[in-house]
Amino acid sequence: MSALVVFDSNYGNTESVAAAIADALGGSAVLVSTVSPDSLTGVDLLVLGCPINGWRPSPRMLAFLDQLGAGSLRGIQAAAFDTRLRSPIHGDAAGKVTRKLKSAGAHVLARPTGFIVEGKTGPLADGELDRAREWADSIVTALAS
Numbered sequence: 100m101s102a103l104v105v106f107d108s109n110y111g112n113t114e115s116v117a118a119a120i121a122d123a124l125g126g127s128a129v130l131v132s133t134v135s136p137d138s139l140t141g142v143d144l145l146v147l148g149c150p151i152n153g154w155r156p157s158p159r160m161l162a163f164l165d166q167l168g169a170g171s172l173r174g175i176q177a178a179a180f181d182t183r184l185r186s187p188i189h190g191d192a193a194g195k196v197t198r199k200l201k202s203a204g205a206h207v208l209a210r211p212t213g214f215i216v217e218g219k220t221g222p223l224a225d226g227e228l229d230r231a232r233e234w235a236d237s238i239v240t241a242l243a244s
C-alpha cells in the first residue's frame with residue numbers, strides 16, 4: 100500500500116504532525132506546494148493536513164483542493180486533519196477538506212481531526228504527536244476492516 104501525507108505548514112507544527120502520521124502509516128509526507136493531483140497516480144491512501152488560516156484551510160491547501168476535479172480521487176482512501184489554536188472560535192479546515200475529498204470521489208476512512216497548537220507559531224500542545232499516531236493507527240485499522 101502506498102500512503103502519502105500531503106501537508107501545508109507555515110511554522111513547522113503541521114509538518115511535525117504530518118511526519119508522525121506518515122511514519123505510522125509507513126508512507127511519506129510532502130509539502131502541498133510540491134505536488135499536483137496528477138502526481139497522485141499509484142497512491143492508495145491520501146492524508147491531507149494543513150493549518151487553519153482565517154477559519155478555513157490554508158491558502159496553499161485551498162489551491163491544491165481547487166485542482167481536484169469531481170471523481171478525480173475515485174479509488175483512493177483518504178482522511179484529513181488540521182492544526183488549530185486552543186480557541187472556541189478556531190474555525191475549521193479538516194472538515195472542509197474532508198468534504199472536498201468526498202466530492203472528488205475519495206473514500207474517507209477517518210473523522211476529520213484537529214491537533215492543537217499553543218500559539219500561532221506553536222508549539223504543539225503536549226501529547227498531540229501521540230494523538231496523531233493514534234489517529235493514524237485508526238486509519239490503518241479502518242483499512243484492514
Ligand SMILES: Cc1cc2nc3c(=O)[nH]c(=O)nc-3n(C[C@H](O)[C@H](O)[C@H](O)COP(=O)(O)O)c2cc1C
Nearest residue numbers: 108109110111112113150152153154182184189219
Ligand atoms: C494568517 C493566519 C491565520 C490563522 N487563522 C487561524 C484560525 O482561523 N483558527 C485557528 O485555530 N488558528 C489560526 N491560525 C493559527 C494556526 O492554527 C497556526 O499558525 C498553525 O496551526 C501552526 O501550524 P504550522 O506551524 O504548521 O503553520 C492562523 C495563523 C495564521 C498565520
